[in-house]
Amino acid sequence: MIGHSLADLWQGFGVALEWHNLMWSFFGVLVGNLIGVLPGMGPLSAISILLPLTYTMHPVPAILMLAGIFYGSQYGGAIGAILLNLPCHPPHAVTCLDGYPMTRQGKGGTALGITMIASFFAASVGIIVMIFASPLLVSIAFKFGPAELFSIMLLGLLAGGTMSSGSALKGVSMTVIGLLIGVVGTDVNTGVMRFTFGFNELADGVELVALALGLFGVTEFLRNVNRVHAVGSGVKVRLRDMRPSLKELRQAFLPIVRGTSVGTLFGAMPGTGPTITTFIAYALEKKVSRTPQRFGNGALEGVAAPEASSHSKTQVDFIPTMSLGIPGDPVMALILGALLIQGIQPGPQLISEHADIFWGLIASFWIGNLLLVLLNVPLIQVWVKVLQVPYRFLFPAALFFIAVGVYSTNNSLFEVGEVLVFGLMGAVFVAFDFPVAPILLGYVLGPMVEENFRRAMLLSHGDLGIFVNQPISAGFIVACALLVALQAWFATRAAIRRRGGQAAAAQAQAPSPNDAPRDPKRPTLVKQR
Amino acid sequence: MDEAGAGRFLSGYRRDYYGGALMCLIGLGAAAQGLQYSFGSLTRMGPGFFPTCLGAILVLLGFGIAATAKRPALRDGVPDGAAAERPRPEWRGWFCILGGIVAFVVLGKWGGLLPASFAVTFISAFGDRDNTWKSALVLATTITILAVVVFWWALQLQFPLLSWG
Numbered sequence: 001m002i003g004h005s006l007a008d009l010w011q012g013f014g015v016a017l018e019w020h021n022l023m024w025s026f027f028g029v030l031v032g033n034l035i036g037v038l039p040g041m042g043p044l045s046a047i048s049i050l051l052p053l054t055y056t057m058h059p060v061p062a063i064l065m066l067a068g069i070f071y072g073s074q075y076g077g078a079i080g081a082i083l084l085n086l087p088c089h090p091p092h093a094v095t096c097l098d099g100y101p102m103t104r105q106g107k108g109g110t111a112l113g114i115t116m117i118a119s120f121f122a123a124s125v126g127i128i129v130m131i132f133a134s135p136l137l138v139s140i141a142f143k144f145g146p147a148e149l150f151s152i153m154l155l156g157l158l159a160g161g162t163m164s165s166g167s168a169l170k171g172v173s174m175t176v177i178g179l180l181i182g183v184v185g186t187d188v189n190t191g192v193m194r195f196t197f198g199f200n201e202l203a204d205g206v207e208l209v210a211l212a213l214g215l216f217g218v219t220e221f222l223r224n225v226n227r228v229h230a231v232g233s234g235v236k237v238r239l240r241d242m243r244p245s246l247k248e249l250r251q252a253f254l255p256i257v258r259g260t261s262v263g264t265l266f267g268a269m270p271g272t273g274p275t276i277t278t279f280i281a282y283a284l285e286k287k288v289s290r291t292p293q294r295f296g297n298g299a300l301e302g303v304a305a306p307e308a309s310s311h312s313k314t315q316v317d318f319i320p321t322m323s324l325g326i327p328g329d330p331v332m333a334l335i336l337g338a339l340l341i342q343g344i345q346p347g348p349q350l351i352s353e354h355a356d357i358f359w360g361l362i363a364s365f366w367i368g369n370l371l372l373v374l375l376n377v378p379l380i381q382v383w384v385k386v387l388q389v390p391y392r393f394l395f396p397a398a399l400f401f402i403a404v405g406v407y408s409t410n411n412s413l414f415e416v417g418e419v420l421v422f423g424l425m426g427a428v429f430v431a432f433d434f435p436v437a438p439i440l441l442g443y444v445l446g447p448m449v450e451e452n453f454r455r456a457m458l459l460s461h462g463d464l465g466i467f468v469n470q471p472i473s474a475g476f477i478v479a480c481a482l483l484v485a486l487q488a489w490f491a492t493r494a495a496i497r498r499r500g501g502q503a504a505a506a507q508a509q510a511p512s513p514n515d516a517p518r519d520p521k522r523p524t525l526v527k528q529r
Numbered sequence: 530m531d532e533a534g535a536g537r538f539l540s541g542y543r544r545d546y547y548g549g550a551l552m553c554l555i556g557l558g559a560a561a562q563g564l565q566y567s568f569g570s571l572t573r574m575g576p577g578f579f580p581t582c583l584g585a586i587l588v589l590l591g592f593g594i595a596a597t598a599k600r601p602a603l604r605d606g607v608p609d610g611a612a613a614e615r616p617r618p619e620w621r622g623w624f625c626i627l628g629g630i631v632a633f634v635v636l637g638k639w640g641g642l643l644p645a646s647f648a649v650t651f652i653s654a655f656g657d658r659d660n661t662w663k664s665a666l667v668l669a670t671t672i673t674i675l676a677v678v679v680f681w682w683a684l685q686l687q688f689p690l691l692s693w694g
Contacts, residue, residue, distance in 0.1 A: 167594070169594050183580045192566055225622030227619070396657075400633075416633060420634075434548060450579045457572060495597075
């Protein structure tokens with residue numbers, strides 16, 4: 001099977017290196033990197049803004065470009081985190097802790113260089129895992145019936161809701177909201193229009209781009225307006241500074257390896273977002289370090305390990321997305337949605353039916369990550385300039401791109417109105433401290449969850465026992481139960497501890513990795529340190 | 530904790546209460562609407578089954594959120610400064626951003642791409658206190674030119690430059 005995989009991979013390189021595919025991949029990496037660097041813009045907004053562009057494209061270049069945007073913007077986010085202490089994408093909140101102090105010590109270039117090396121190494125490992133694990137997972141996935149699919153989706157949804165940041169209950173309720181939004185439109189089985197409120201435009205359901213741009217574009221702007229001001233740190237990063245010394249490389253090597261393993265391990269679990277992964281990687285580094293007091297004051301390990309973990313996690317995340325059709329986190333949900341728009345149903349059949357997409361994508365990951373390294377070396381000074389674009393110019397321009405982008409999806413102004421509604425809705429949820437990202441996960445999985453639940457019930461003649469009688473499905477259900485029990489246990493323990501140590505808690509406590517991710521998107525939160 | 534801390538503590542409790550109540554409300558609405566469609570049985574589910582169940586789950590979650598409302602001061606290690614940044618409502622910014630999008634939709638229908646792109650940028654630019662009308666004008670003009678050149682001319686977007694209705 002491995003030999004077969006390698007032969008397919010070889011073919012994949014052929015696909016990815018075709019001139020126009022390579023060009024789109026390059027374009028994706030470049031634009032993704034550019035948008036990622038902009039303050040307040042993360043991979044989610046980058047992908048959703050550029051998603052309409054892919055509609056007219058062939059599926060292969062389209063997905064290669066989107067993947068390029070994804071890791072490009074992820075890397076771009078690290079630049080803002082390290083140089084300006086602005087985590088635009090939650091996983092980078094950890095990078096700020098040690099990256100920004102390094103910048104202040106004049107070692108920002110080194111931090112960026114190490115980040116680059118770490119992400120390339122981690123991505124490579126992730127890709128290798130993907131090459132070998134995907135066919136394996138696919139061979140299992142062929143045994144999946146509707147009951148198994150429902151159970152694993154349930155696990156994914158629960159994990160996606162509880163493992164993000166903040167209160168688990170709030171995360172899960174956002175997932176349910178997403179499922180409800182997924183219900184909008186014509187019911188496939190009976191043709192009944194549900195939740196359309198008399199709008200014929202809603203018969204086909206809510207537009208993915210409108211939802212994503214509302215939640216991650218407009219909501220962010222509403223939250224950040226007059227609150228984020230680009231603060232030019234006056235950092236000058238030269239090419240020379242980015243090359244870490246041999247000693248620094250040796251210092252960073254083991255953390256990179258450890259971070260990569262953490263990321264790979266967690267990538268295989270559906271629903272564990274990259275934020276959690278980076279925090280675990282950081283905590284692990286701090287624990288194994290002989291000098292933990294250096295962390296938070298510019299420890300190189302504190303940059304290398306989380307960045308490595310988030311990049312390997314990113315790659316490994318593609319495995320369940322592509323081979324099962326179950327996205328691990330909101331970004332993957334968006335990519336899955338893009339595939340569905342292209343008429344491609346991710347799942348076990350994908351690898352056999354659309355081998356060019358699957359293996360081309362894997363090969364393009366490598367090429368794309370290489371491009372990323374090559375691009376960032378000469379362009380770093382440009383990115384530093386881009387970082388200083390004032391927010392007051394940024395968001396009106398971005399709002400225009402959002403409006404036009406959504407319009408171009410179906411040439412419909414109604415969908416621009418949807419953006420407005422979802423943006424407002426997201427802002428209300430954010431005001432109540434709800435995480436909005438799980439909504440997208442619920443929305444993309446919603447129709448599939450309903451469909452498989454219905455089919456399973458039809459097959460079992462209404463016997464709910466089918467989910468526990470089948471061994472594979474039972475395994476997933478047990479995992480769900482464990483997840484809920486663990487979350488409940490952690491919550492109670494935290495509550496008891498809090499009650500016990502109120503006085504201690506009132507004082508400024510030492511930052512522990514579990515504390516910070518409550519809402520790492522807020523720059524001020526990290527600036528405290 | 531000083532007085533400000535006490536105020537925050539209340540608002541934090543309330544935030545979870547209101548959040549839970551909001552979830553209950555949405556859940557009830559969804560369930561009520563879901564019941565309008567035929568419910569069916571477990572074996573043969575009607576279109577109303579899934580949304581009604583989701584609504585019910587959401588109501589339960591809403592109660593759960595309200596029941597576990599936490600004091601923000603003790604909430605997972607929020608540094609004290611975090612409260613300072615949740616604060617004054619930013620009406621001007623919010624109004625301008627939302628107004629910009631509304632203007633895009635309205636002017637897109639009765640006006641065309643040209644006025645719509647200008648309006649969305651110009652109006653939302655005023656949301657930021659640092660923007661003067663001059664800088665907003667420059668920004669909006671730049672974006673409008675970009676819209677015409679990139680989207681209308683190069684990408685052939687199906688959106689008339691100027692139109693009535």
